[in-house]
Amino acid sequence: MSFMQVKDLKVHYPIRGGFFNTVVDHVYAVDGVTMDFERGKTYGLVGESGSGKSTTGKAIIGLEKITSGNIVYEGQDVTNSRRKRDSAYNRDIQMIFQDSHSSMNPRKRVLDILAEPIRNFMKVTPQEERKRINELLAIVGMSEDVLLKYPHEFSGGQKQRLGIARAVACNPKMIIADEPVSALDLSVQAQVLNFMKDIQEQYGISYLFISHDLGVVRHMCDHISIMYKGRFVETGKREDIYTNPQHIYTNRLLSAIPDIEPETRNERKLERQRVEAAYREEQHKYYDKDGKVYPLKTVSDTHKAAMSEDEKEGA
Numbered sequence: 001m002s003f004m005q006v007k008d009l010k011v012h013y014p015i016r017g018g019f020f021n022t023v024v025d026h027v028y029a030v031d032g033v034t035m036d037f038e039r040g041k042t043y044g045l046v047g048e049s050g051s052g053k054s055t056t057g058k059a060i061i062g063l064e065k066i067t068s069g070n071i072v073y074e075g076q077d078v079t080n081s082r083r084k085r086d087s088a089y090n091r092d093i094q095m096i097f098q099d100s101h102s103s104m105n106p107r108k109r110v111l112d113i114l115a116e117p118i119r120n121f122m123k124v125t126p127q128e129e130r131k132r133i134n135e136l137l138a139i140v141g142m143s144e145d146v147l148l149k150y151p152h153e154f155s156g157g158q159k160q161r162l163g164i165a166r167a168v169a170c171n172p173k174m175i176i177a178d179e180p181v182s183a184l185d186l187s188v189q190a191q192v193l194n195f196m197k198d199i200q201e202q203y204g205i206s207y208l209f210i211s212h213d214l215g216v217v218r219h220m221c222d223h224i225s226i227m228y229k230g231r232f233v234e235t236g237k238r239e240d241i242y243t244n245p246q247h248i249y250t251n252r253l254l255s256a257i258p259d260i261e262p263e264t265r266n267e268r269k270l271e272r273q274r275v276e277a278a279y280r281e282e283q284h285k286y287y288d289k290d291g292k293v294y295p296l297k298t299v300s301d302t303h304k305a306a307m308s309e310d311e312k313e314g315a
């Protein structure tokens, strides 16, 4: 049963121009997308750069103005109340970004970064606030020493964990994760993704997981929409998207995933080496009109050979 629906969401940015700076056109960044979110599940939003994924996430949380469409949360239309600072919706729906560093105030210590959402949304005593901060530290597996540190003192993976701790501070129902691991090394990516999954299992959080990478999404998502130029070209369960993609664009994204099975990877590597070797060899050959092969060393040799053939013909 879904707890939140996004219906026919559109975000169009006006393009201004001309002498009077009037609206001459629009960027149709999001052009009519519909989504259903279920408790404890992960909804993947995948597409190439510029397809409208981030704008969708930001529009849902209230960081972008919606042109038309609706967001219904637990039966209430919240389309216009998303920007109210203290609304239940804003407490329940949180967002984490690719670059957690720039989403944290560099002049604030971890203590204040974690305390901020608690003060905004929980209305608790200072003792309760401190208790919650300690709980958050336990969730991310960090000691109290980190509380007096600043964001720049942490590695990328640690910062992303802190970003997640901040997002879960007020027991959200859903986290919108916009490319949460794409700035991290591969090994750290896996740690952060597993951490997100653990939190989901423990607290029943739903994710809207935004990524350009179908390989990463495969590990995380139950349901996936493929976005292209502001629209969904395909939506379905994870298994269906991976085993039976319907749209050519989905196929293209799938073919970009490096294979993770070691044997297949090895076979692919050998095949690639064979193709590359054959290609290199071809580059050093010149075929005349009758299919006779001449060895060539450089590209200019190719021209010379071709020219001499022409000269011969002209003679």
Ligand SMILES: Nc1ncnc2c1ncn2[C@@H]1O[C@H](COP(=O)(O)OP(=O)(O)OP(=O)(O)O)[C@@H](O)[C@H]1O
Pocket: 013, 027, 028, 029, 047, 048, 049, 050, 051, 052, 053, 054, 055, 056, 212
């Ligand atoms: N404030 C804005 N004004 C005008 N156009 C914008 C604005 N923000 C985004 N766009 C355009 O909207 C389209 C969708 O951008 P968006 O950032 O949502 O894509 P994306 O799929 O998240 O890509 P990326 O992964 O590169 O962020 C792009 O063409 C982008 O240039």
